[in-house]
Amino acid sequence: MDKNITIIQIAEESGVSIATVSRVLNNTVPVSAKTKERVQKVIDKYHYTPNPLAQGLILKQTKTLGVIVPDITNPYFSTLFSEIEWAAHQSGYSVILCNTAFSAVSFASGERRKEETYFQMILDKKVDGVIIAGGQIDLCEIGDSYIEALKRLASTVPAVVIGRKLPDIPCTFVNKENDSGIVTAIRYLASLGHKRIGFVGGEREVYITESRLDAYHRTLLELKLEDAPEFVATSDYYMADGYHAALQILDCGTPVTALLAMNDNVSLGALRAISDRLLSVPGDISLVSCDRFYDGEYLTPRLTSLDRHNDLLGRHVIKLLLDKIQGLPAQDAVDFSPELVIWESSGPAHL
C-alpha cells in the first residue's frame, strides 16, 4: 500500500546526499540556495515527509502525547480533552486518547487492571508526555500497584496529573478540587432562605465527592443549617444516578427545599425525579448544579450551576506538560475559582 518513498529516493533524484536532503528538511545547517531549491522541488513532488519512526529513534521523541481519561463520553472529560488536543496540535503534537472506563464501582468489584494496562501501553509507545485526567487517582484509597505503576510511568516520561498531590511521585499535580464552590453555592441557597438542603450524586470513596461532602457538612454547620443523613444520596455521575438519588431524598420523609447536585447530568436526573413527585423547580425545590456542562440558558428550567472553567483547566494542563517537555520552568499556579452562574432553577425558599 505505502509508496514508501524515502530520503534515499529524494537524494538520488535530486543528485545530492541524504545528509543534504535532511538538512533542507530540517533547515538546520546552511545549504546553498540552488541545491535547496532543487531538493525542495523533489520533496514537494512526492509529498515526502520523513518517517517519524526513524526520526524518533534518533531524536528520542515522538511528538506524541498520551491522555488518560475514565470516560470520554462524560462532558467533563470531552471538554477537557478538546482543549488539550487543540493546544497539542498547535504545537505539533498528536494525542493518543486512552479511555480506561474506570469507575469506583467496577474497581471495587475487582476489575482493576485496565488502567495499568494503559500505562504500559503509553510507556511502550514512547510518548513524549502524559496527562492523567482521572481514574483511580481520584479515589480516596489508591491501590499500591497503581501507585507503583504511576511511579514507573512518571519516572520515565513527563507526566501531569489532574488531581490531588501524592507523595514521592515525580508528576506535576494540578489540583482541580475546589470546595470553595460548594461553600459559595450553599451560602447562596441559605441567603435565599433555604434551611434544608440535600446533596445529590457522586460516588462515595471518590475524593471529589468526599471533599465536596465535607465542604457541604462544614458549611451547613457554619450556617447552623439542619444536617441529616437522609439529606445525602450518592451513587454516580450520570442522569440515572441523579434521578435515583434525588428520589431517595425526596422520599425520605423530611422535605428539603433545595438540592445541590454533583453536575449537570445528575441535575437533569434530579429534575426528572422532582417532576415525578409532582414538585416544581424552583417553586418547591431549588436546584443548584456543581459542574456546568451545558449552557444553563437553554435548559428547562434554566439551570443554576457552578462553572469550573474546565476549558481553562485544559489549557493550563497542556501548557504545563508542553513546558515540562521543553524543560521550561514551571508556571505559576492558575486560579480556577468556580463561578456561580445563576439562572432560574434556584429561588427563594417557600416553606
Next chain:
Amino acid sequence: MDKNITIIQIAEESGVSIATVSRVLNNTVPVSAKTKERVQKVIDKYHYTPNPLAQGLILKQTKTLGVIVPDITNPYFSTLFSEIEWAAHQSGYSVILCNTAFSAVSFASGERRKEETYFQMILDKKVDGVIIAGGQIDLCEIGDSYIEALKRLASTVPAVVIGRKLPDIPCTFVNKENDSGIVTAIRYLASLGHKRIGFVGGEREVYITESRLDAYHRTLLELKLEDAPEFVATSDYYMADGYHAALQILDCGTPVTALLAMNDNVSLGALRAISDRLLSVPGDISLVSCDRFYDGEYLTPRLTSLDRHNDLLGRHVIKLLLDKIQGLPAQDAVDFSPELVIWESSGPAHL
C-alpha cells in the same frame, strides 16, 4: 529521564545474543527452555519492552490507529469513539484522536485547511489505519483539495469513512445515513393526528440534514400533510441552535402541533423555546428527536427519540478497519435501522 534500557542490555545480562532475546520476546522461533527462562527473568526484572519505533521501522506497522472527528464534545462522536477505542485497545492498538473542529459554517467562512493538516499528520505518524467519522466528508459539496487529500490518505493507509460513498477513492465507506428513521417518525406523528409538523436544527449544505429534509418533504407529500417553508428552521446541532430554530417556527404565524428535531441537544433547546412561548409538551406540541444521545427516560419531559444504535456503528466500523488491516475479506453489511423509542414528549394532536 528515560532509563533507555535496550535489547542489548538484556542480551548482555542474560549472556545471549540480541537475536535470542528477540526470539523469546516474539516467541517466533523455538528457544531452549532454559535460555528462555533466563532471558525472561532479565526482561521482567527491568520491565523491558521493545522500542516500538525500532520495531515499527522494520515491521512497517505501528499498532496505532487514527480517528478523525469534527467535535469530540458532541455525544454522537464521543459514543462512537469510545466504542472504537475499546475495540482497538482489545486488539492491541492505540488510537490517535484528531478533533478537527470542522463545521459547515466555519468552512464556508474560509477556515478550510484544518482537516487536511490532520490528514497529513496522520500520514506522517504512519498509523496502520484511519477512521474518518465526519467533517467535510459530510458536506453536500466536497472541495477538490479535500478529495485529493482523502485520496492520498486512502491510497497510503487502510481507511474507513463513515459517510456516503464517493467515487474513485479507495476507502471503505459505511453509510450511516438512514432516512427511514425520519419516515418512521413522521408516520408515527401522523398516526397521532398531527397535520403540521416542523423540522428543527441541522446545518444546511450538510448531507445528513439535506437528506433528512428530503425525507421529511417526501413523507409529508406522501401523507398529504401541509408542507410550508416556515415549518423548517435550520442552523446547527447544539442546544442554542435548537432554541433559536424552534422559536422561529413557533413564531412563524402558522401553528405547528409537532416538531422533529435533529438530535437530543437540539431537542433540549427546542423544549426551552416551547416553554418560553408558554406552550407545553406534548399537550400543545409533540417533540420527536432524531438522534438519541441521552436516556430519554430521565429527561423532562421524557423524550421520544430515534435510536440510531451508534454503539453498534462504532463496533462495526472498527471491525471493518481491523479486518482490512489484516487483509481479511470485507464483512457483510450490517443493518443499522434506527429504532423509535417512544416516551412522553409525543402524544395525540390536540388541535
Next chain:
DNA sequence: CTGAAAGCGCTTACAG
C-alpha cells in the same frame, strides 16, 4: 556548503 559513515533499537534471513 556537502558527503561518507556511524548509530538509533530492533527483526530476520543466513549460517552454523
Next chain:
DNA sequence: CTGAAAGCGCTTACAG
C-alpha cells in the same frame, strides 16, 4: 537451538 550481520529510514558529528 543460537549467533553474526544486514537493514529499516533517518540525523549528526566528522571531515573536507
